[in-house]
Amino acid sequence: MPAYGQARGAWGWHPLDSRWAQRVVDAAGIAPGELVLDVGAGLGALTAPLVRAGARVVAVELHPGRADRLRRRFADAPVTVVRADAGDLRLPSRPFRVVSSPPYNISTLLLKRLLAQGSRLVSADLVLQRQVANRWVRGDVPGANRWFRYYDPSIGLRLPRKAFTPPPHVDSAVLVLRKR
Numbered sequence: 067m068p069a070y071g072q073a074r075g076a077w078g079w080h081p082l083d084s085r086w087a088q089r090v091v092d093a094a095g096i097a098p099g100e101l102v103l104d105v106g107a108g109l110g111a112l113t114a115p116l117v118r119a120g121a122r123v124v125a126v127e128l129h130p131g132r133a134d135r136l137r138r139r140f141a142d143a144p145v146t147v148v149r150a151d152a153g154d155l156r157l158p159s160r161p162f163r164v165v166s167s168p169p170y171n172i173s174t175l176l177l178k179r180l181l182a183q184g185s186r187l188v189s190a191d192l193v194l195q196r197q198v199a200n201r202w203v204r205g206d207v208p209g210a211n212r213w214f215r216y217y218d219p220s221i222g223l224r225l226p227r228k229a230f231t232p233p234p235h236v237d238s239a240v241l242v243l244r245k246r
């Protein structure tokens with residue numbers, strides 16, 4: 067079921083503190099001009115430092131009000147706001163990177179989408195529930211053998227709960243995937 071059909075309050079609303087968002091983007095090492103998807107962009111906590119890094123950003127957000135606010139906030143920046151469900155995401159036809167702090171309930175769906183056959187994904191830096199990120203790095207997910215022929219998984223930054231407002235009930239970490 068698309069998340070848009072979820073009850074009010076079930077939107078995975080845990081925005082990142084701006085300093086932590088900056089750290090996540092710094093660690094991703096974005097080069098000017100790169101195409102970067104920010105999936106579940108919220109109000110742009112990651113979008114803003116991505117723009118400062120010189121990225122061309124596609125900000126995907128399902129919540130209509132947040133998508134509108136993103137459009138207004140980044141009207142003069144190289145940001146395309148797409149109101150879409152991450153599960154139905156149309157991937158760019160050219161090489162792209164992903165830097166995202168998605169709602170935890172869609173992280174597996176999103177990863178499968180990004181790693182689908184034909185994807186031009188170059189790298190992903192995804193803020194995930196730490197347990198889930200660890201499972202991916204251990205290869206403890208169906209399909210891992212196939213995906214990890216092409217991508218090298220590792221754990222990046224570990225984020226404390228206070229990196230988000232409101233703080234989630236679980237620890238988080240950045241799952242880093244780099245094309246081999």
Ligand SMILES: C[S@@+](CC[C@H](N)C(=O)[O-])C[C@H]1O[C@@H](n2cnc3c(N)ncnc32)[C@H](O)[C@@H]1O
Nearest residue numbers: 069080081082106107108111128129151152167
């Ligand atoms: C954890 S918040 C993070 C927001 C922002 N990335 C940040 O770090 O501040 C996740 C965001 O994903 C959005 N969202 C929820 N379900 C979604 C879906 N299926 N597709 C796209 N966005 C979704 C929510 O509306 C929310 O803005």
